[in-house]
Amino acid sequence: MHYIQPRPSSIVAALYTARDLGVDVAILHGPSGCSFKHARLLEEDGLRVVTTSLSDNEFIFGGQPILEDLLRYAEETFTPYRMAVIGTCVSMIIGEDMQAAIDASGISTPTIPMDIHAGFSENIDGVIAALEPAARAGWISEEELARQQVLLAGANQVEKLRGAASKRYIEPERGDLKHIAATDLLSLARSGKKGMAVMNAKKETAYMFIDALLALHEVAPDADITYLVNLDDRGLPKVRADAERILTEAKERGLPITILGSLDEYGIIGDAIGEAICARNPDYLLIVGVPHAVESRYTEGVEVFSITNGPRQVAPLRELGHQHVMVEIDLHPKTLGVRSIVESEFGAVLRSL
Template identity: 55%
Template structure:
């Protein structure tokens, strides 16, 4: 069932940023943004934390009138000299696309001896996933991915868009940002259930690198449950054989980090890019067993079918302040927000401590 289209008034993710992150996931060494120096400034800096050199042609007023194609060509050549990249990405912006800049001709004129992915994107698309698709089309054209992976990614993006329109930050005209419930109160309630020997399902359903923090929450739940003699079943979308190069590496890193903590996954629900559909496996697990008292869901909780969670006390941990109200409206009993999660997970290769996980462990240790 597709959600009705609504006019979204609060800020939404940009197609340009989506393109940048997709280039990173494809293994691009250097990205050149053809536009003003301030375009996507925060995300461009964060990408450098992940080892991607992010440059800009810094188009100014003169460039808006006379164009900057030669400027782009020179920067491509200079980037090649400076960084010796194996794979380069060129990303359009609103300004360069509006004035009709020819990214392809600039790349041809630069005459680099490595593949260059040309991404003609702007921020005017209704869904930010359009930026991902345009980038994947460029990767398919250059043979970086095959048709099967492209089709798989496109299907997952359609499902992700559907999830957001049904129950996510694109489900209402305006969603005010909220901080969610107080972490120690939610952790206290969860600890009470564990002390009482209640049985829970512990689900990681996270998107890409955000799983480096969300997985720590699930690890904390599993560890405290074991110490308290309670039983939890842990599910996670950590298949290491699915997705783009970085996505697969992240899944393997996180799975290894969990095992180092003595936490083993009872059931793999899919890859890190399969969060929009992994909820179907969670629903199967609950239906097959049917004897759970509570559910802890970290990452993208609204992608888990709410009907499957009927009768369970639901603890949801998200990184979206605008996701709080939709989760409550769905019927999730406790909603916790991990603030500023993205900057904490850029460039990391090991699991990162979460605020909620630390709170749960702290309460467990004192009583």
Template identity: 40%
Template sequence: MHPRPSPIAAAMYQLRDLGVDAIILHGPAGCCFRTARLLEMDGVRVFTTSMDENSIIFGAEDKLVETLDYVINYLNKEKPIIGVVGTCMSMIIGENLNVKDDRAIIIPVEVHSGLGDNTIGAIKAMEAALEVGLIDREEFERQCYLLKKATELEKKRGMAKEKYIKPSYEDDTNKVIEVLKDLKGEKIACVLNAKKETAYLFVHPLIVLNKYFDCINIANLDCSKGLKKIREDAKNILKRFKPHYITGSLDEYPIAGEKAVEILESLDISAVVVSGIPHALPIEKLDIIKIAISDGPRTYYPIKEIYDYAIIEFDAHAKVLGKRDVVKSRFGEILDYALR
């Protein structure tokens, strides 16, 4: 009922995780403009074939070939990895994305915005990566399982519910701070259950809490699993945040929540603060103070249904792209000032 991320954008982010040097969008110059610009902050060069009205009638394979040649020359490196991503325009008219050039490893992803769930685009990117040998069958199946679990999570407990969720910028910042102040001297749990690189920001308020409270830390920071970038991000965060328990890797956030709750049930704590994707935790069964920190104005209401307090970090994803160290969060900075 309300706007959701596009399969095209999901394919582009998945290609980023695979380590591509560049992405060519075979479509109009304005397609997925925000995603393209954000990914460039993360070191991925994004180009477009700039399809126009004439392309709809006469086709645009020549535009794709010309753009690919330009990109290879621009990158100026041996065997660059280049993703070629479809758009609504190119896929509707049946454009061929399987262009060949021996100077590069090319990953053609036939995707458009009408496919359904955004994770379908990511799965198609993984299918193409498997086809060219960038990943093995085991990792392919693992990634597909996690992507499907992510969609299932959002449809059941997140912002992909069938009903319309109006954006809300409300939060309970002042009240949460007062609640936390009343907990001084008591033991609390800090849970990081974050999606990939957003962990750079969502770990920050937990680091701050560790300065002022006796905390038990739980996190999805297993750096032995996932694509290369995912493992490296976990290693970077582990330099700054030391969990007592690890629930999974940064791409396992849809399933790591259940393990986190199993651990929480065994602890003698007064409150829990969950940062990242808090609705992945079946937290309802815990009879303690529950505080959630997440991203996006449409996330507030789904989280508020299962947590006592909900804090929203705005544009968290945009703030972490290109970063390789902890990023200060709005709420973390407020906490650090208020709890002194």
């Protein structure tokens, strides 16, 4: 499909994957402004991002000497555990051999090249460009690489079928007013009806998405609600560490949890969640994170409250039949660099009631 709305960048996807792999320093081999916003945000999450700042001269004569010099500088200055050199449109167009620059630099820090640019229609190409050299370097196993490829394909399919990539253009919306939806949800929880609350969150976004479940349990502790979360211990290093922190804190705060899937399996566990919903047969359902992973056939006859962080996901969720759709604006920036659960707007509204 030829999209006319902005889509995620494969370069940015490679940056995030480098972070998940335990990379300390990522070198963007391109102009200083390339992926600036996300590079700045990722520095809040412990990934130091530097750039070769290629300009007109390097566009013509090449930037390998600059890259070699920056590799040596980064090793000496930051003493990193791992480094990654991430390509850009410029490095691709001028044909830079980033592995040759790594070899010629003389550094001893384990470093891999991620040959990627922004000319891909799917951002998962950036993830694969990061994972394949990581597997060759022994940072992850071939089994984990194969697993990640399955997960990426599943997540991509969900977005194309029922998500923000399902149409050429989707009007962004802010969703329902949270205080109205929260009032309706609390009324159902206190009515004695049977409920279910599900978190199917993507990676670090779970630090905030789980707060909606915590808030619901706090304001209606005796309600007949089953809580299901994707916090299993699988995935890349940072993903597993995040899941462990969130799970530990949620249990300490008294949330009765059933675990289904991991934080990187949000795109492939829709059927498993759907089967759990059917087995529970709730009167109402709260589902947060990636609600559209669950097909509408699993939620027929159920009053659904869904929370996403994507304004372009509101319309597709309404098409799935969700009666209450809310958006946690700026959720992703608020969950970068955190190591404990972050209060959500919806959670705060629930608690205020």
